Amino acid sequence: MAATSTYNEQELxxxxxxxxxxxxxxxxxxxxxxxxxxxxxxLQHEEHCKDAVQDVFADLWTRRKELEIDNLGAYLHTAVRFQVLKLVNRHSTRNTYFDPFETVLISYMNADGKVREKELSRIITAWMEELPRKRREIFLLYFEQERTTKEIAAQLNISQKTVQNQLGTAMQSLQAHIAVHLLFIVSSGI
Known part of the structure; x- marks a missing residue:
């Protein structure tokens, strides 16, 4: 953290x-x-990274009066990851399995409220518990530890193509899992 402040995060x-x-x-x-x-x-592209971060901060300022955030660091890092996914989709055809998932998830995350944030977290946690052990491990290495598919393949001693296939399968599964829950939530007016 670059700056020091006499205020804590919640005060800020x-x-x-x-x-x-x-x-x-x-x-x-x-x-x-x-x-x-x-x-x-x-991304490993300086301008795209700056754009992603700027977009996150611009959104934070724009929505400053309506956001209820418990953990700002987690919120901002998640928002940057979504910006990265948007940029990857815009500039690459290799990661097409993110597109439908991103659309569903971002539209849901743009809706405000702690209840939706907690509900989404619960849905994803339940989904992850259902994944086969190896697929869950690959998913967590990729999204939580931000490893590349090449790094994951080397660490797990499997091919990079296997990692990509497992991520693609996981993303399709998560998309379907979230979509079912979102349809229920939307149709019940929650």
């Missing part, structure tokens, strides 16, 4: 919700580098 978020641009600048200074590094692990 409260100040931010009251249009305090100084609080925004402090949060920007604290998180910019780690968010950039998160984006760079995937």
């Amino acid at each position: 978020l409260q100040m931010l919700s009251q249009n305090d641009s100084t609080a925004f600048e402090i949060l920007y200074d604290i998180y910019w580098e780690s968010l950039y590094n998160t984006a760079y692990k995937r």
Whole structure:
């Protein structure tokens, strides 16, 4: 974390919700580098990484009055990962299994509220428990530890194509799992 502050994170978020641009600048200074590094692990393109981080901070400022965030670091890093997915989809045909998942998930995440955030987390956790052990391990290495498919293949002593196939299968499964739950939530008006 690049900046130090006499305020804790929740105080800064409260100040931010009251249009305090100084609080925004402090949060920007604290998180910019780690968010950039998160984006760079995937994109390895300086301008695209800067764009992704800027988009996240622009959204934070735009939605400052309506957001209810318990863990800002986790929220911002998740938002950067979604920005990265959008950029990857826009600039690559190799990662087509992200497109439908991204569309469903981003539209859901753009809807506000702690209830939806917790519900989505519960849905994903339940889905992950159902995955075969090796597929779950690959999924977690890729999304939580931000390893490349090449790194995962080397670590698990399997082919990179197997890693890509397992990720594709996992993403299709997660998309279907979330879509079913979102349809239920939307149809029941939750």
